[in-house]
Amino acid sequence: MEYTSVLIQFLNGLASASSLFLVAAGLSLIFGVTRVVNFAHGSLYMLGMYMAVWLSERIGFWLAVPMAAAIVGLLGAVVEMVLLRKIYQAPELLQLLATFALLLVIKDAALWVWGAEDLLGPRAPGFAGTVQIADGALPQYDLLLIALGPLVLVVLHFMLAKTRWGILIRAATQDREMAGALGVNQRWLFTGVFALGALLAGLGGALQIPREPANLSIDLSVISDAFVVVVVGGLGSIPGAFLAALLIAQAKTFCIALGYSKATLVVEFMVMAAVLVIRPWGLLGRVPANLRGPAAVPLPFHPPSPRMLRIFAVLSGALVLLPLASDAYALVLLTDILIFALFATSLHFILGPAGLYSFGHAAYFGLGAYAAGIFSLQGKFPMELALALAPLAAGLAALVFGWFCVRLSGVYSAMLTLAFAQIAWSAAFQWDALTGGSNGIVGVWPAPWLASKTAYYYLTLLLCAGAIIFLWRAIFSPFGYALRAARDAPLRAEASGIAVRSMQWAAFTIAGLTAGIAGALYAFSKGSISPEAMGVQRSVDGLVMVMLGGLQTLSGPLWGAALFTWLQDAAARNIDYWRAATGAVILALVLLWPNGLGSFLQSKK
Amino acid sequence: MGVLMVSNLAKAFGGVQAVAGVSFCVAAGEMLAMIGPNGAGKTTCFNMLNGQLAPDAGAIEMQGQSLLGKTPREICRAGVGRTFQITATFASMSVRENVQIALLSHARRLGSLLAAMENKFLKEANELLDQVGLRAQAGRPCAELAYADLKRVELAVALASRPRLLLMDEPSAGMAAAERHAMIQLAAQLARASKIAVLFTEHDMEVVFQYADRVIVLCEGALIAQGTPDEVRADARVRRVYLGELSEPTGDA
Amino acid sequence: MKRLPVGALVLALLFLSEVQAQTIRIGELNSYKTFAAFLEPYKKGMELALEEINRAGGVNGSKLELVSREDGGNPGDAVRVAEELISREKVALLTGTFASHVGLAVANLAAQRKIVFIAAEPLTDKIVWENGNRYTFRLRASTYMQTAMLIPEAVKLKKQRWVIVYPNYEYGQSATASFKKLLSKAQPDVQFVGEQAPPLGKIDAGAVVQALIDAKPEAIFSSLFGADLQKFVREGKLRGLFKNTVVFNLLGGEPEYLDPLKDETPEGWWVTGYPWSQIKTPAHQKFLDAYRKKWQDYPRLGSVVGYTTIYSAANALRKARSTDPEKLIAALKGLEMDTPFGPIVYRAVDHQSTMGAYVGQLSAKGGKGSMVNWRFADGANFLPPYEEVRVLRKE
Structure with missing residues (x-):
């Protein structure tokens, strides 16, 4: 590469870094103060884009940008007051679920208002040309963005350091209880911070319209980038976010410049994994003062009551007898539900008793599925053997990844699980020879004696019920209690001779292994397996199922998986805006029963 | 022969000598109280004993076996039990x-x-x-x-x-007087019955002098006195330290 | 009194089966939410065809009924939806799908469940070749065919230094592979001096354009589309990538991807596409008028695909005089029919239709994109010989 192109690519990287920083700064700010991981942050960015495109046709680009940002900020305030205020006391993952539901609703709202077509905004008047750099050219607008990132950083820094409001924010970031004790009006502080964060996201989106058309898939891609930046920089640290945005944007840019454009899929996650392994709290993050597990107050798990056991017995009986009475499709749907019930239960095993976050559990589901496909098609193993071996592959991956993940805690550990899942996903996506690349593996069907829907349903029922019962028993075994001990009071557990990390590592591996069973069953039930099986969406689905059912109830994941799968199936068929409908149902459930469906069922017993 | 032998234990934090060459031992069945004003180095001492902090110098031996460099779990395995200043149970x-x-x-x-x-x-x-x-x-x-x-x-x-040594960091913090007595009395009773050595810190002097077999006094990181409750009570330096502390009230009691 | 409900039930069942006998159901599934912009016109095309067919008396004395479903955009959900169409809705055949991997998964399921599947939108070559099966047929001109349609123009230019940019998934990968293979064969001295494979929908256009400039290309082959294409065009124009290069962009002339470019449409690019307003054949005019009348909108390529898919199904049902899968396969093999693009044949050897596409150059005249210098490329002329196909199909 010539000197000029290195320089231009570096400037390209700076421009991307600025855009990335704007959205990440807002996310970091919101997390720092409210401790809410705002999944809908990318949606606010998307709204900023649409709003700016729409407004710039009416009032011109330069007025449209601040207007769009302000409107999104205002919307943020409304969301905070109507929704988030009600759930600050709820477990963190439930807050995540609520903001995820918000994402679904906003996506469909945007679809409804602006339609499905991508909307390309105007170029910025006055910045539509390029500047000559040696024999290369750089868009003037990129230079503007390059300047804007540091400017926002300085303004935010000044605001946090010098204004009273900023000092309150910093106090709240460091110690929420303390700030409360100091008489800070938390309600308005939180609303203000959320509005500011939303405004930054809206601004980031609005500023992007000369470079990128507003489209409906931007929300998820932005939120995943922003998460990575915030975590690499250190949660709650604005300068950290800036540094991380710089690092990641440059890494991506130079992957392209040096001809490794395929690596852009995964480079940010590799950077994140490396940073987290070396600096567990991010580049500029501090060890959080009080790290807690997923639930603020861990509620006791109850072994199933006799009544619950009777319900399960009846349910199991019904499931066994069902093929006699139902049509083939009910069996197909139930097979899916059983598989996802096992997937959710395996995730619950580490989220609940072990208190470990995982945003990347789909990796093990997907690895199990891929292993099943590879063993049976490439390896020419009999289906029964492939099915038996596939979970071991998933378990092995969990063993390796888990070793790193249990060394961290809270959101950091969760993000490391996400990073590993993305790396695994990208391997599946790019390793054509082994995994079939983006097409995946096609033709993974069960052995002839299991080929009928009924036979496969019974196989699934047997294996899923067996694995679920195994996981449940494990929760009430000495191992399960030791896990809970390690979650409730890690120091106390260590001082009683419990090997906290090893226990969690083992739990992580077991969860990976059982998710692998679900994945292998999934592969043979669908006849094919594609990278989506281990994508972020599947991990999120798992979390939604567990949270719907309730973290602190044993059978929660079952109800959650059943409801979620059925809802998706029924809503997608009958309702045009099924995403919004799913989101609305989740929001209603979250607001009505902050501890999940399972707790609702328990309270009725 | 002591269950726990501590010699010349030292730890500094960025130039501040938190613990400076402290030596003592605890015998089986003995209640040893560690007292001293705030900032005397008691918590630092405890954290080195239970493996949360690595000492700069000195030796910690449990029945002849060194505890240095061991994790809290290994220390537990070596026969050391502990309770926490901020109560930690499996909720x-x-x-x-x-x-x-x-x-x-x-x-x-x-x-x-x-x-x-x-x-x-x-x-x-x-x-x-x-x-x-x-x-x-x-x-x-x-x-x-x-x-x-x-x-x-x-x-x-x-x-x-089944520890042979029990470390109790302020076991009675946050309790009313009657409860405090009951708690320490219980610990003393159990220690004596099972021949467990107990090292505890305590703010309430009345409790200390009533239940401890021996007392060691820390001040500014150094051990300034040790002996039976009566000896320590009579010690001039201890009196100075405590009277000095009493003359200017602090937030912690 | 107890007898009455039972009697009513029996009657209702009889009545239901009567209704069933009078309609033939076509099961359709697609990623309406994921690719909404492209599938709305497609659905309108289907509905138009359905209306026309039923107005003309249906098929084999029965009305056609379209049972359309969202496939969730991923193979797992799509397979479940297809199962629902097969076992609960009792459809006679399946159509639909958009993305390659979903299409391939449904095709495989079709073979497993022994039901005919007419893949409507997927472009992947594999669906009829490497992964082809006897139950699966495909309407649209595939990636290979459309790439091949651009080769004659590419060869004429005699450019040495080519760079390639493509979305990093099946469609872009196979377009790139086919292009390299076909061009190298026709012009052995060609050099491919750079390759960029940005993730689908996430192109970092500035950096990609700069990297392409650095490769000093004389010509560019791109298979970008949608938002990626818009970003690429804008950055490329701004930074001068297209000043001294000729650009070939697969699908670039399809209204779905061309229209959003508006006045920024790059002049002179060679594309495959659908110049709907300029095609004057009677077959197309009839379709155009009917479509505009029904929807008060102009058709996109997807509209033609949807429209022709339903007609393919109807014609196959007519020819088979039955909904039996084996008879439908026999009917579809070598099925000849008219389409808005002219007559096509579903080749018996690989189940690929010979539907063609229009090849031409882009123009931004009048502030919106259109195709000029276009010609129709009949798909039949751009398919590999039977022997090659047989080897690929491993039948």
């Missing part, structure tokens, strides 16, 4: 389960995945709960217990590891 479990899990850990029986814990070490757990007077509450979730009872749970959990 999602019942009182009995708290004790059971500690017993299982001690017996290295945590690997079992399939057998229910319910009936494991039930008898031993009940005995320990009898000893700390919580048998009646055995089935209650820890989250529901009163503070003083939580402290007792913690004591039972610590004893479940």
Whole structure:
């Protein structure tokens, strides 16, 4: 590469870094103060884009940008007051679920208002040309963005350091209880911070319209980038976010410049994994003062009551007898539900008793599925053997990844699980020879004696019920209690001779292994397996199922998986805006029963 | 012959000598109180003993075996039990389960995945709960217990590891006077009965002088006096330190 | 009194089966939410065809009924939806799908469940070749065919230094592979001096354009579309990538991807596409008028695909005089029919239709994109010989 192109690519990287920083700064700010991981942050960015495109046709680009940002900020305030205020006391993952539901609703709202077509905004008047750099050219607008990132950083820094409001924010970031004790009006502080964060996201989106058309898939891609930046920089640290945005944007840019454009899929996650392994709290993050597990107050798990056991017995009986009475499709749907019930239960095993976050559990589901496909098609193993071996592959991956993940805690550990899942996903996506690349593996069907829907349903029922019962028993075994001990009071557990990390590592591996069973069953039930099986969406689905059912109830994941799968199936068929409908149902459930469906069922017993 | 021998223990934080060459020992069945004003280095000392802090210099030996560089878990395995200044129990479990899990850990029986814990070490757990007077509450979730009872749970959990040395960092912090006496008395009684060496810190001098066999006094990181309660009470330097502290009231009591 | 409900039930069942006998159901599934912009016109095309067919008396004395479903955009959900169409809705055949991997998964399921599947939108070559099966047929001109249609123009230019940019998934990968293979064969001295494979929908256009400039290309082959294409065009124009290069962009002339470019449409690019307003054949005019009348909108390529898919199904049902899968396969093999693009044949050898596409150059005249200098490329002329196909199909 010539000197000029290195320089231009570096400037390209700076421009991307600025855009990335704007959205990440807002996310970091919101997390720092409210401790809410705002999944809908990318949606606010998307709204900023649409709003700016729409407004710039009416009032011109330069007025449209601040207007769009302000409107999104205002919307943020409304969301905070109507929704988030009600759930600050709820477990963190439930807050995540609520903001995820918000994402679904906003996506469909945007679809409804602006339609499905991508909307390309105007170029910025006055910045539509390029500047000559040696024999290369750089868009003037990129230079503007390059300047804007540091400017926002300085303004935010000044605001946090010098204004009273900023000092309150910093106090709240460091110690929420303390700030409360100091008489800070938390309600308005939180609303203000959320509005500011939303405004930054809206601004980031609005500023992007000369470079990128507003489209409906931007929300998820932005939120995943922003998460990575915030975590690499250190949660709650604005300068950290800036540094991380710089690092990641440059890494991506130079992957392209040096001809490794395929690596852009995964480079940010590799950077994140490396940073987290070396600096567990991010580049500029501090060890959080009080790290807690997923639930603020861990509620006791109850072994199933006799009544619950009777319900399960009846349910199991019904499931066994069902093929006699139902049509083939009910069996197909139930097979899916059983598989996802096992997937959710395996995730619950580490989220609940072990208190470990995982945003990347789909990796093990997907690895199990891929292993099943590879063993049976490439390896020419009999289906029964492939099915038996596939979970071991998933378990092995969990063993390796888990070793790193249990060394961290809270959101950091969760993000490391996400990073590993993305790396695994990208391997599946790019390793054509082994995994079939983006097409995946096609033709993974069960052995002839299991080929009928009924036979496969019974196989699934047997294996899923067996694995679920195994996981449940494990929760009430000495191992399960030791896990809970390690979650409730890690120091106390260590001082009683419990090997906290090893226990969690083992739990992580077991969860990976059982998710692998679900994945292998999934592969043979669908006849094919594609990278989506281990994508972020599947991990999120798992979390939604567990949270719907309730973290602190044993059978929660079952109800959650059943409801979620059925809802998706029924809503997608009958309702045009099924995403919004799913989101609305989740929001209603979250607001009505902050501890999940399972707790609702328990309270009725 | 002491159960725990500490010699020349030292730790500095960025130029501030938090603990400066402290030596002492605790014998089996002995109640040793560590006292001193705030910032005297008691907590630093404790954190080095229980493996949370690495000392700059000095030796810690438990029945001839060095504890230096060992993790909290290994220290537990070496026969050291502890309670925390900020009570730490397993909040999602019942009182009995708290004790059971500690017993299982001690017996290295945590690997079992399939057998229910319910009936494991039930008898031993009940005995320990009898000893700390919580048998009646055995089935209650820890989250529901009163503070003083939580402290007792913690004591039972610590004893479940069958320690030969018990480290108790402010076991009676945050308790009313009557509870405080009851707590230390219980610890003393159990220590003597099972020949466990106990090292504890305590703010309430009345409690210290009533229940400790021996007292060591820390001031600005150094050990300034040790002996029986009477000897320490009579020590001129101790009196100066404590009278000095009494003359200017501090927030902590 | 107890007898009455039972009697009513029996009657209702009889009545239901009567209704069933009078309609033939076509099961359709697609990623309407994921690719909404492209599938709305497609659905309108289907509905138009359905209306026309039923107005003309249906098929084999029965009305056609379209049972359309969202496939969730991923193979797992799509397979479940297809199962629902097969076992609960009792459809006679399946159509639909958009993305390659979903199409391939449904095709495989079709073979497993022994039901005919007419893949409507997927472009992947594999669906009829490497992964082809006897139950699966495909309407649209595939990636290979459309790439091949651009080769004659590419060869004429005699450019040496080519760079390639493509979305990093099946469609872009196979377009790139086919292009390299076909061009190298026709012009052995060609050099491919750079390759960029940005993730689908996430192109970092500035950096990609700069990297392409650095490769000093004389010509560019791109298979970008949608938002990626818009970003690429804008950055490329701004930074001068297209000043001294000729650009070939697969699908670039399809209204779905061309229209959003508006006045920024790059002049002179060679594309495959659908110049709907300029095609004057009677077959197309009839379709155009009917479509505009029904929807008050102009058709996109997807509209033609949807429209022709339904007609393919109807014609196959007519020819088979039955909904039996084996008879439908026999009918579809070698099925000849008219389409708005002219007559096509579903080749018996690989189940690929010979539907063609229009090849031409882009123009931004009048502030919106259109195709000029276009010609129709009949798909039949751009398919590999039977022997090659047989080897690929492993039948």
